[in-house]
Amino acid sequence: MKLRKLTLCEIHMKLVAPFETSFGTSDLRRMLLVEVEADGVAGWGESTAGETPFYSYETVETAWHILRDYLWPMVRGREIAAAEVWDLLAPVRGHNMAKAALETAIWDAEAKQKNVPLAELLGGTLEQIPCGVSIGIQPTIEALVAKVEKELAAGYQRIKIKIKPGCDLEPVKALRERFPRIRLMVDANSAYRLEDAPLLKQLDAFYLIMIEQPLGWDDIYSHAKLQRQLETPICLDECIHDTEHARAAIETGACRIINIKLGRVGGHTPARRMHDLCQSKSIPVWCGGMLESGIGRAHNIAMSSLSNFSLPGDVSASRRYWQEDIIEPEVEVSRQGTIRIPTAPGIGYAPRIDRIESLTRRREVLE
Numbered sequence: 001m002k003l004r005k006l007t008l009c010e011i012h013m014k015l016v017a018p019f020e021t022s023f024g025t026s027d028l029r030r031m032l033l034v035e036v037e038a039d040g041v042a043g044w045g046e047s048t049a050g051e052t053p054f055y056s057y058e059t060v061e062t063a064w065h066i067l068r069d070y071l072w073p074m075v076r077g078r079e080i081a082a083a084e085v086w087d088l089l090a091p092v093r094g095h096n097m098a099k100a101a102l103e104t105a106i107w108d109a110e111a112k113q114k115n116v117p118l119a120e121l122l123g124g125t126l127e128q129i130p131c132g133v134s135i136g137i138q139p140t141i142e143a144l145v146a147k148v149e150k151e152l153a154a155g156y157q158r159i160k161i162k163i164k165p166g167c168d169l170e171p172v173k174a175l176r177e178r179f180p181r182i183r184l185m186v187d188a189n190s191a192y193r194l195e196d197a198p199l200l201k202q203l204d205a206f207y208l209i210m211i212e213q214p215l216g217w218d219d220i221y222s223h224a225k226l227q228r229q230l231e232t233p234i235c236l237d238e239c240i241h242d243t244e245h246a247r248a249a250i251e252t253g254a255c256r257i258i259n260i261k262l263g264r265v266g267g268h269t270p271a272r273r274m275h276d277l278c279q280s281k282s283i284p285v286w287c288g289g290m291l292e293s294g295i296g297r298a299h300n301i302a303m304s305s306l307s308n309f310s311l312p313g314d315v316s317a318s319r320r321y322w323q324e325d326i327i328e329p330e331v332e333v334s335r336q337g338t339i340r341i342p343t344a345p346g347i348g349y350a351p352r353i354d355r356i357e358s359l360t361r362r363r364e365v366l367e
């Protein structure tokens with residue numbers, strides 16, 4: 001497969017409702033889409049870099065620069081298979097979200113060229129995936145309870161709520177009292193310090209399936225110390241950028257679960273390697289979300305078809321976040337809280353070119 005052209009496209013999409021985490025609130029997403037042309041086939045990918053460098057040092061601006069000036073020149077005009085792309089991009093240190101945008105687009109193109117679903121090309125075995133939801137920090141506990149009731153009525157199998165200092169024990173207690181049997185977890189996005197261990201230990205009383213990334217975004221060591229003090233499993237997110245980080249976290253006992261995000265780890269090839277490592281160590285994994293458009297969401301669905309994605313991920317319906325998505329059909333969740341893996345070639349969803357063009361703020365074609 002010869003890579004002939006790359007199109008970078010920045011679109012702006014307004015969220016149905018603001019989404020608040022410990023590091024800020026989002027109501028408008030700037031998204032960087034990439035389209036790769038290879039032997040007459042178009043493959044699509046999405047950078048999950050944000051507008052600000054608070055979750056990651058990468059932003060839309062850095063991803064655009066790295067893709068245009070470094071990553072695309074490394075692969076332009078080459079005869080290449082998708083599984084080879086990640087290693088070819090290795091000379092660029094970091095910038096996994098930029099790498100993932102290009103790498104996943106090439107996987108989509110190869111699956112279309114071979115006329116197979118991307119999930120099948122990746123080695124996925126699941127026919128449908130269980131879905132959970134991520135709920136941002138709400139203004140009141142009453143609002144949070146109402147939000148959870150709505151998502152449970154929609155069929156979602158797991159509820160994740162964002163927490164931060166001063167907004168942690170009370171909302172969790174209220175939810176557990178109101179919904180004693182639901183699968184509940186919390187995500188701190190690195191908002192706490194090891195000194196907060198006594199507070200975090202109080203969460204053990206609420207039978208959470210996990211506490212996600214409570215401490216520093218790059219601090220595996222302190223998470224290992226904290227996990228020894230908790231009954232609740234720690235799940236690592238921001239700490240895990242590659243397979244060796246995952247290995248270090250597992251072998252030091254820093255976590256019992258790992259969240260795999262395509263953008264954070266660099267694409268499908270490194271995600272598969274991390275999945276396989278975790279499976280060999282009996283560490284379950286799940287797919288985290290980054291407020292993706294339908295293109296990024298479709299890639300998450302394909303990745304989640306791998307067998308060790310045994311916990312409900314953040315892959316939810318398009319309409320939870322967008323009045324109108326940029327793919328057709330839109331992603332839908334069944335009343336049983338599952339998404340069926342598409343069987344059409346590639347990501348299985350067609351980009352809506354007219355919709356993308358109407359949302360585009362800048363575009364650049366590289367040949």
